[in-house]
Amino acid sequence: MKGSVRSQNVTKKFGEVVALKPLSLDIAPGTLVTLLGPSGCGKTTTLRLIAGLESASEGRILIGGEDVTHLSATYRRVSMVFQSYALFPHMTVAENVGYGLSVKGMPRAEVKARAEAGLETVGLKGFGTRLPSELSGGQQQRVAVARAIVLEPEVLLLDEPLSNLDAKLRRHVREEIRQIQQRLGLTAVYVTHDQEEAMAVSDRIIVMKNAEVAQEGTPHDLYDRPANAFIADFIGDANLIDLEVTQSGAETEIVLQGRRLRLPLQSAAIGPAKLVLRPHHVRLSHDPAPQRFAAEVTYAAWLGNSVQYTLSSDGGPIFAIAPPQPLPFRQGDNVQLGFAPEDVRLVPA
Structure with missing residues (x-):
């Protein structure tokens, strides 16, 4: 099904180090699922495996029902929003948003039109001629989101997207990201170590510990029915x-x-x-x-x-x-x- 993400007994090893124990996930289309856990628990490794930035040691990954286990990131219909924004400082905001489309060889006029539409989607209409340095941190993060969604991905991946923002701005931007995801019906996989952030944006949360799933469920399930002391203490x-x-x-x-x-x-x-x-x-x-x-x-x-x-x-x-x-x-x-x-x-x- 378009937009679905499924991993079947996926593991990742770096030499003798097991970064991810056998993991099976089933993410429904149009939902936002958060991978939550402390540093080193395997959540970013999982995201990078879905993106194709890492290759699985064992198991299979399917996106939209297609086996993409051995496909590089270039051939997967996913877009990623990074923690550091990763904007080109010498390019205008519109050029940053349209960069991926230009690389694909799309005509310049269409790139411009889609970049403008992407900026309007994230509430930055009219900002296209500015440089990233002329924007606030929250605006730069929205540019990064626009750059990802103009590629029309089946799956949007977000790796600690708010960690560089102050607390009040984090609350504002996470609301915007959630509203964009729901309005466009995107399937999104979101990584964070912040349990309040996870509860605020997620349809489901997958809590990870020691490279495996500790518990998964809705925010209410995890808060009200923790499976163990770790979950009870970590979620709220x-x-x-x-x-x-x-x-x-x-x-x-x-x-x-x-x-x-x-x-x-x-x-x-x-x-x-x-x-x-x-x-x-x-x-x-x-x-x-x-x-x-x-x-x-x-x-x-x-x-x-x-x-x-x-x-x-x-x-x-x-x-x-x-x-x-x-x-x-x-x-x-x-x-x-x-x-x-x-x-x-x-x-x-």
């Missing part, structure tokens, strides 16, 4: 608290800091596990209760849109986020820490 902030599962079934019985609790969760295994408690699900009070635990506030900060606390407890340090309000708890206060049973998850220890 999480407090991971040691406990013991003593009974499983439709409900799960746990022992947490010496107290026996029942949770409306299914747990597959009896024994040690971890409780995943998101910071905004931590409930603080001055009043003791059977399902609350003693803690001490070691840090409190009012940040305008939220109040953040670090707490010391028998289960270890706890990070909590509360709605904006005058600080009800201050450093040194003894408090009671609780949570709603439906707000927590269990993962293997």
